[in-house]
Amino acid sequence: MVILGLSAFVHDSAACLVIDGRLVANVEEERLDRIKHTRSFPVSAIEYVLKQGKVRLADVDVIAYNWNPYKSAVAEAIKMVLAPVIYYKVMKHARPPKNLRSIAASLRLLSTIKRLYPGQFKGRVVFVNHHLAHAASSYYLAPFNREPADILVADGHGEDCSTSVFSVRDNRFELKWKAPIWNSLGVLYTTFTNFLGFENYQEGKTMALASYGTDSFQEAFRRIIELKANGQYAISNQKYLGLWYYSETGLGREFGPQRKREEPLEQRHFDIAFSMQNRIKEAILHMVRHAPTVSGHENLCLSGGLFLNCDINREILQSSSYAKVFVPPFPSDSGGAAGAALYAAFACCGETPAESPSFSPYQGPAYGAGEIAACLERRGQTYRSVAEPWQEAARALAEDKIIGWFQGRMESGPRALGNRSILASPLQPGVSEYLNAEVKKREYFRPFAPVATREAALKYFELQEPLSELTRYMLVTTKVKPEYRATLPGISHVDGTARIQIVSLESNAELYRLLLDFEKLTGHAVLINTSFNLQEPIVCSPDDALNCFAKAPLDLLFLGNFLVGR
Numbered sequence: 001m002v003i004l005g006l007s008a009f010v011h012d013s014a015a016c017l018v019i020d021g022r023l024v025a026n027v028e029e030e031r032l033d034r035i036k037h038t039r040s041f042p043v044s045a046i047e048y049v050l051k052q053g054k055v056r057l058a059d060v061d062v063i064a065y066n067w068n069p070y071k072s073a074v075a076e077a078i079k080m081v082l083a084p085v086i087y088y089k090v091m092k093h094a095r096p097p098k099n100l101r102s103i104a105a106s107l108r109l110l111s112t113i114k115r116l117y118p119g120q121f122k123g124r125v126v127f128v129n130h131h132l133a134h135a136a137s138s139y140y141l142a143p144f145n146r147e148p149a150d151i152l153v154a155d156g157h158g159e160d161c162s163t164s165v166f167s168v169r170d171n172r173f174e175l176k177w178k179a180p181i182w183n184s185l186g187v188l189y190t191t192f193t194n195f196l197g198f199e200n201y202q203e204g205k206t207m208a209l210a211s212y213g214t215d216s217f218q219e220a221f222r223r224i225i226e227l228k229a230n231g232q233y234a235i236s237n238q239k240y241l242g243l244w245y246y247s248e249t250g251l252g253r254e255f256g257p258q259r260k261r262e263e264p265l266e267q268r269h270f271d272i273a274f275s276m277q278n279r280i281k282e283a284i285l286h287m288v289r290h291a292p293t294v295s296g297h298e299n300l301c302l303s304g305g306l307f308l309n310c311d312i313n314r315e316i317l318q319s320s321s322y323a324k325v326f327v328p329p330f331p332s333d334s335g336g337a338a339g340a341a342l343y344a345a346f347a348c349c350g351e352t353p354a355e356s357p358s359f360s361p362y363q364g365p366a367y368g369a370g371e372i373a374a375c376l377e378r379r380g381q382t383y384r385s386v387a388e389p390w391q392e393a394a395r396a397l398a399e400d401k402i403i404g405w406f407q408g409r410m411e412s413g414p415r416a417l418g419n420r421s422i423l424a425s426p427l428q429p430g431v432s433e434y435l436n437a438e439v440k441k442r443e444y445f446r447p448f449a450p451v452a453t454r455e456a457a458l459k460y461f462e463l464q465e466p467l468s469e470l471t472r473y474m475l476v477t478t479k480v481k482p483e484y485r486a487t488l489p490g491i492s493h494v495d496g497t498a499r500i501q502i503v504s505l506e507s508n509a510e511l512y513r514l515l516l517d518f519e520k521l522t523g524h525a526v527l528i529n530t531s532f533n534l535q536e537p538i539v540c541s542p543d544d545a546l547n548c549f550a551k552a553p554l555d556l557l558f559l560g561n562f563l564v565g566r
């Protein structure tokens with residue numbers, strides 16, 4: 001069966017193709033239309049995944065959509081009837097701007113498809129509950145997707161909930177409990193991200209700030225998030241939730257004035273970030289510790305935007321009783337299309353998604369040598385061919401040059417995993433400050449992530465075998481061993497942590513070879529890996545890469561087997 005997964009109309013639109021239970025292509029629309037977190041109907045993403053799967057829309061049996069607008073409409077109606085005044089305020093102040101427009105657009109999904117692709121689609125549309133799509137995106141891509149597992153989903157919100165705990169066995173997802181929207185940990189995180197002077201989708205900045213903080217607001221956040229004896233939690237005062245009723249005066253009394261974007265950061269801001277993140281972490285750990293005492297399961301899947309937080313993930317790995325923990329490379333809504341399609345494979349078509357011993361995150365477009373050469377020629381770019389780009393790249397990096405690295409199929413998810421990356425040597429003091437200020441043009445406090453071979457990772461970082469799957473997708477922090485922090489200044493954050501990615505010959509041959517060649521020259525198989533973009537979606541095509549190269553002070557650009565210099 002051919003299943004087209006879609007997310008659209010809210011944010012992070014994407015398309016995914018699953019054929020006979022196997023995920024064959026996935027791409028976020030933002031990479032193609034170049035609008036960050038776009039909510040557009042994913043026309044380009046659909047075109048790509050169908051082409052990659054060598055099928056036409058007429059061949060698609062099911063379109064699976066990662067939101068149930070009927071359920072959402074009922075939830076909205078209930079809120080409107082129960083609390084019309086508060087609902088009005090919510091609509092005025094809502095962050096993120098969830099509204100009836102996205103519900104209406106979702107309800108018109110089939111007619112949109114018929115209008116855009118007249119006479120083509122003959123299958124049926126299935127609306128998958130948002131948190132079920134999240135759950136499936138984690139469980140079916142986990143290496144243990146034939147075994148029972150618990151699944152924790154935590155995000156901004158789904159149709160009528162913000163946190164869900166599922167138990168899955170024999171492909172049956174059983175909802176154990178869910179927290180209502182007004183108990184959203186994700187919205188709480190976003191509210192305080194806004195309070196600290198950042199915008200929606202900039203929660204990563206709050207995560208970076210937290211590393212500079214102390215727990216001086218511990219009492220305030222303990223009052224906000226209450227942990228219950230039954231393994232659940234509640235947010236005690238909904239004035240903290242932007243979604244429900246955002247009140248600056250309420251926040252200001254306990255946390256001081258809201259920071260404006262250009263105002264300097266003070267210790268108070270770092271401490272708010274630390275205490276808020278710490279209390280959310282405690283709430284997550286509370287759930288994660290309780291769930292297996294009820295289910296007896298040994299495997300845990302996590303999904304939802306909160307699990308982009310590498311610090312929370314590290315605590316779960318360290319202190320839960322689960323034997324195996326998995327987070328997909330796209331736990332946020334950019335994985336919604338994949339989750340909807342994987343869920344529908346079994347639920348609608350009776351096909352168990354393929355076993356996934358080692359899911360590859362590289363599910364996006366690739367560009368052949370002919371396409372890259374044609375692009376270079378069309379733009380009049382000077383270039384030359386290189387037989388083994390990793391050798392030349394390693395030499396440049398050992399000379400402290402900064403390179404653009406564009407290889408193979410683009411990675412899915414918000415983290416650049418080495419196919420659309422900017423790479424630099426982590427050995428030189430001051431390199432992270434230079435990258436922040438001059439290359440990425442972003443705040444001084446944001447750290448850079450290391451990519452390493454397995455051997456180097458075990459040598460330099462406080463990691464133990466067996467290595468977590470999360471280290472493959474840059475989804476967990478680890479500590480740099482104290483004796484190597486001075487050796488690797490470019491990737492040691494202020495608190496000694498690093499958001500590690502480990503590559504192997506099997507997972508990413510080009511990057512693995514580059515690391516080995518860099519090691520031959522410097523003695524260290526570790527590099528800085530940051531996303532190939534400048535305040536825009538990660539580059540996808542050779543044109544995008546050349547556009548970014550023209551703006552950013554990179555020394556060299558490797559496009560497959562072609563090298564572009566200055």
Ligand SMILES: [Fe+2]
Nearest residue numbers: 155156304333
């Ligand atoms: Fe979500």
